[in-house]
Amino acid sequence: MTEPEAPPRESVTAWHPMLVALLEFYLPSGWRLSPELLLNRMPLRVDIVVLRLVNEPAGDARKLHSIFGHLRHHTLIEHKGPTDDLEPEDVLTLLAYGALYMRHNKLLDPDALCLMVIADRIPSGFVRQVERHRGSFAPIGGGLWRGELNGFLLHGVATREACRQSPTERLLYTFSRDYLKGAGQILPLDPEETQVYNALYQQVKQFRRQRGTMAMKDYELARQSYNEVLKQLLKQVPPEEVLSEFTPGQRLEGLTAEEVLSQYTPGQRLEGLTAEEILREASPELRQQLAKKLDR
Structure with a gap:
């Protein structure tokens, strides 16, 4: 049919x-x-x-x-x-x-x-x-x-x-x-x-x-x-379970660097970095200020 x-x-x-x-x-x-x-x-x-x-x-x-x-x-x-x-x-x-x-x-x-x-x-x-x-x-x-x-x-x-x-x-x-x-x-x-x-x-x-x-x-x-x-x-889902479904890049989408760093203490922000890495990213003015404090 x-x-x-x-x-x-x-x-x-x-x-x-x-x-x-x-x-x-x-x-x-x-x-x-x-x-x-x-x-x-x-x-x-x-x-x-x-x-x-x-x-x-x-x-x-x-x-x-x-x-x-x-x-x-x-x-x-x-x-x-x-x-x-x-x-x-x-x-x-x-x-x-x-x-x-x-x-x-x-x-x-x-x-x-x-x-x-x-x-x-x-x-x-x-x-x-x-x-x-x-x-x-x-x-x-x-x-x-x-x-x-x-x-x-x-x-x-x-x-x-x-x-x-x-x-x-x-x-x-x-x-x-x-x-x-x-x-x-x-x-x-x-x-x-x-x-x-x-x-x-x-x-x-x-x-x-x-x-x-x-x-x-x-x-x-x-x-x-x-x-x-x-x-x-x-x-109802723990935040860590939700975040585990995303890549690190996806977790940070939409956030500024300042918003990300504000969640950490100064010490936490520097963890894992060598002195050379920290100084390499610092501005000339900041380096001068650090040098003056170290000379005291």
Whole structure:
């Protein structure tokens, strides 16, 4: 089956490649993730597709159980970044995603498919639109929502709540609106989470380089929040550990000679120097002054 022609790419938020990177890192064995999937010849793309691989058993998730613990054989994820809200019209988009995906993959049983939304919160307008389609969507605790939409399982993750339920969900804070107000609240991170957190922003930078500055929304917000966390992380690391990652030249960049020398006593400044080396660098006036003092 030939793939549909790709339409012109639309702008995406900086949070989309970050979420893709997060899910890819913790994706259990037996699953395949597609960052986006073209569903027909019109500009309609589902954000993230998680597919269970054929003939391979699925492994258990180490983290992000609020997402990976609710997968079906095929899962389509619609993601809204911290600056966007789920709208009633998104229900229609999800229905279109589900129907076109089933048609494209020759699926007949809607039970094989889960429609999932990941957003800062689940607004009442979105819930009412689900109900207009004879569906249901209600909170089940811990920032998770469960329901049904035209025969499809509907699962929701409200990141503002889900991120606080367990350390395994902590990195979801990066996709909440609170992250923009106080990014440092994501701390403390364990060493692996710190590595993942750094990788999220690197994914954003790579995505932006590949698609250009106009292809990404909220880049500056993501950059500022990332830097806020990075500064606080560095405060928790002993200075000698931070400096050990830099060459001597890099450590001195941006400092004047006076600023460097001010950190040492006169004796420390002269340690390791011979008398000849000291005199060679001294001005004629200083040499005369030293000679006079030595003659006394």
